[in-house]
Amino acid sequence: MTDDPPLPAYPDHTAAFGRIMDRLIGKGGSSETPLRLANEGLVPELADLRDITDDELILVSRVVYATKTMNIPAVTNSIDLEAGRRSVAATAASTTAIDKLRTATDRWSRRLALLTFGIFALTVVLAAIAIGQRWA
Numbered sequence: 001m002t003d004d005p006p007l008p009a010y011p012d013h014t015a016a017f018g019r020i021m022d023r024l025i026g027k028g029g030s031s032e033t034p035l036r037l038a039n040e041g042l043v044p045e046l047a048d049l050r051d052i053t054d055d056e057l058i059l060v061s062r063v064v065y066a067t068k069t070m071n072i073p074a075v076t077n078s079i080d081l082e083a084g085r086r087s088v089a090a091t092a093a094s095t096t097a098i099d100k101l102r103t104a105t106d107r108w109s110r111r112l113a114l115l116t117f118g119i120f121a122l123t124v125v126l127a128a129i130a131i132g133q134r135w136a
Contacts, residue, residue: 016051020060049082057083 007018052060061079 013056014052016048017053017056017060019045020048020052021063024060024063046078046082049078054086057086 004015007015007022010018010021049057057079061083064079
């Protein structure tokens with residue numbers, strides 16, 4: 001993630017978000033300004049897509065589907081692919097976390113089972129001692 005300062009038109013968002021929005025809806029977020037410079041395409045830079053937050057990705061996706069850029073497959077596909085990549089990464093992280101939790105739960109279950117067996121064995125030994133003293 002880059003540490004660029006946010007663009008003035010999007011002060012509460014990352015600089016990458018500002019650059020993507022400038023490409024999609026115009027410089028500075030105004031529909032009255034020219035859409036983009038002649039040498040810029042509509043498709044967001046992949047680095048910018050990776051750098052925006054999850055909330056910003058949702059905003060960008062909604063802007064794309066609400067504007068004329070929805071008809072340009074390269075734009076919608078790049079945003080959908082980034083959302084998919086993040087979903088796969090989140091699923092992989094969840095699977096790893098679940099495996100770690102399962103391992104920890106199994107370990108504690110074994111310890112508790114041993115503790116329960118130990119308490120039972122101690123109870124039997126104490127009962128045997130008590131009965132032995134009573135008969136002696």
